[in-house]
Amino acid sequence: MLLSWLTGVGAGIAFLHFMQKLLFPYFWHDFWYLLKVARVGLRIEMFGLRGELVTVLDKFLSHAKRQPHKPFVIYEGDVYTYQDVDRRSSRVASVFLNQSTLKKGDTVTLLMSNEPDFVHVWFGLAKLGCVVAFLNSNIRSKSLLHCICSCEPRALVVGEDLLGTIEEILQSLPEDITVWGMKDSVPQGVISLKEKLSTAPDKPVPRRHHVASNLKSTHLYIFTSGTTGLPKAAVITQLQALWASALLWAFGCTADDIIYITLPLYHSSASLLGIGGCIELGATCVLKKKFSASQFWNDCKKYNVTIFQYIGELCHYLCKQPKQEGEKDHQVRLAIGNGVRSNVWREFLDRFGNIKMCELYGATEGNISFMNHTGKIGSLGRTNFFYKLLFAFDLIKYDFQKDEPIRNEQGWCSSVKKGEPGLLIAPVSAQHPFFGHAGNKKYTGKKLLYDVFKKGDVYFNTGDLLVQDQDFLYFWDRTGDTFRWKGENVATTEVADIVAMLDFIQEASVYGVVVPDFEGKTGMASIILKPNKSLDLKKFYDQVVTFLPGYACPRFLRIQGKMETTGTFKLQKFRLVEEGFNPLKISDPLYFMDNLKKSYVPLTKELYHQIVLGEIKL
Known part of the structure; x- marks a missing residue:
């Protein structure tokens, strides 16, 4: 009787297990992941209830005491332990505390x-309770000056290799900004921080200088390219930094992992998730000055890397490298990032082995994020009933030609059906706040949608179009006057402003176009010449490379006789984007940016085919 009963129970369990695998294949993945998310939130709440406002910096200082000799940052073969970084950052704090x-x-x-001193200066200033604004190291001239001034800083710290960039705008900086350079010999008007660090004490800085009064207080500013205009400083609070630092742990990383960071630290992925994630774990990171596809796997083997951060372009470049023996001979088990296409994802796994790709989604200033902890190819994150309890969002209908959400006769938005692309929005609430941007309040207002489904509701507008199937989300496109190229967001109005400064251009429109087998979109400018003015291709080239970062320079140029406009005189880019840069379909003169000739050259049919076939590097 007992044996029969046990057999029946066993059969029942087996049947339930089979049905769970069949109907809910990701049940246990979701269960353990959501449990981790809940645990992080509960831990932050408990600290708050006890009056212990523990920040990422506090966690770093705890590791520096508990494991002082453990490597924290490895850079170009040099090892910086937790104690080393603590002491060096204390020197930075000492200089600014006593000499500013x-x-x-x-x-x-x-x-x-990317260098260890980025972390040293960041942590040193944080020890004084200062808010640090990370500047994009690629931008120059007008854009750089705008970014510096927009967050009203009292000081500016510049790396040795970027002092030349600052010299270009030094005379235009407000007088109340003190400039410090990480070099012994600095230009006039700049103070040598490196020289002062050599004699500064490395004594611990009293905690009273940096203790947080509120987790919603500002910790950092990280610049983003919004849908319009110049870059904007997104507010990153202590709370946001804490949540971001927990993502590596949520994906299953541990203190024994070695994380390879090749992404720029001025982006939230590398700084908040990468450096912050290492601190949350008490782990080690290998920091690279700049990503190199040819050196990537050698570095992974040399430093016993187990995890790396990526963007879609990084995986694409690795797959484009010539095949070599032993490509699967490494210890990498996880890759964490965003933006990799399904075909690249599959090719990457085929070539480089059983590496779990952990896609995630999240706008720097946003209040919504998703994680694909299952490894489902092509998806940026999971979604189901339980997820929406923690991460509320909606996908609403969008008019692609008018470039705005569709509203019915009553003025309300409506959700799309599953399988249809829709604009991702997330409700703004006390649990999911939107902290906005530094400077002009209109920047913050443009990221919000009001009266979406009912009177008085407020939603954060991500500017991204997603598609949802039963349980997963997929990226579809970006909205607004922005596109993504080389892992960077490009605001088209910023590029158009630089182009329009040329004396032979009457009107300029900039947009992103798809190039086969490339991630994102690359820039294209369509211009109208002034009457009786001729096109100067060399001057056009010099203008964009002088005033724009490389990823924002238009790769293609189109000369038009006139431009279509909407009823509100907004430049109509929809047709231009669809036509792209194909000389077989476009009768207007087309040109291509040739960096070898340092000019734009006619885009012939032969040149077009070379670009499409990937024979020319973009």
Whole structure:
């Protein structure tokens, strides 16, 4: 009797297990992941209830005491332990505490490439309670000046290799901004921080200087390219930094992992998820000055890397490398990032082995994020009833030609059906706040949608179009006057403003076009010449390379006789984007940016085919 009963129970369990696998194949993946998310939230709440506002910096200082000799940052073969970084950052804090007028709450802009001193200066200023604004190291001239001034800093710290960039705008900076350079010999008007660090003490800085009064207080500014205009400084609070630092742990990373960071630290992925994630774990990171496809796997083997961060372009470049023996001979088990296409994803796994790709989605300033912890190819994140309890969102109908959400006769938006692309929006609430941008309040207002489904509701507008199937989300496209190229967001109005400065151009429209087998879209400018003015291709080239970062320079140029406009005189780009840069379909003169000739050259049919076939590097 007992044996029969046990057999029946066993059969029942087996049947339930089979049905769970059949109907809910990701049940346990979701269960353990959501449990981790809940645990992080509960831990933050408990700290708050006990009056212990623990920040990412506090966690770093705890590791520096508990494991002082463990490597924290490895850079070009040099090892910086937790204690080393603690002491070096204390020197930075000492210099600014004793030899400047900086005080708690002041903003300091940081213009540095990937190097250990980026972390040292960041942490040193954080020890004084300063808000650090990360500047994109690629931008120059007008854009750089705008970014610096927009967050009203008291000081600017510049890396040795970027002092030349600052010299270009030094005379235009407000007088109340003190400029510090990470070099012994600095230009006139710049103070040598490196020289002062050599004699500064490395004593611990009293915690009273940086203790947080509120987790919603500003920790950082990270610049983003919005849908219009110049870059904007997104507010990153202590709370956002804490949540971001927990993502590596949520994906299953541990203190024994070695994380390879080749993405720029001025982006939230590398700084908040990468450096912050290492601190949350007490792990080690290998920091690279700049991504190199040819050196990538050698570095992974040399430093026993187990996890790396990526963007879609990074995986694409690795797949484009010549095949070699032993490509699967490494210890990498996880890759964490966003933006990899399904075909590249499959090719990457085929070539480089059983690496779990963990896609994620999240706007720097946004209040919504998704994680694909299952490894489902092509998806940026999971979604189901339980997920929406934690991460509320909606996908609404969007008019692609008018470039705005569709509203019915009553003025309300409506959700799309599953399988249809829709604009991703997320409700703004006390649990999911939107902290906005520094500077002009209109920047913050443009990221919000009001009266969406009912009177008085407020939603964060991500500017991204997604598609949802039963349980997964997929990226479809971006909205507005922005596109993504080389892992960077490009605001088309910013590029158009630079182009329109040329004396022979009457009107300029900039947009992104798809290039086969490339991630994102690359820039294209359509222009109208002034009457009795001729096109100067060399001058056009010099203008864009002088005033724009490389990823924002239009790769293609189109000369039009006139431009279509909408009823509100907004430049109509929809048709231009669809036509792309194909000389077989376009009768207007077309040109291509040739960096070898340092000019734009006619885009012939032969040149077009070379670009499409990937024979020319973009």
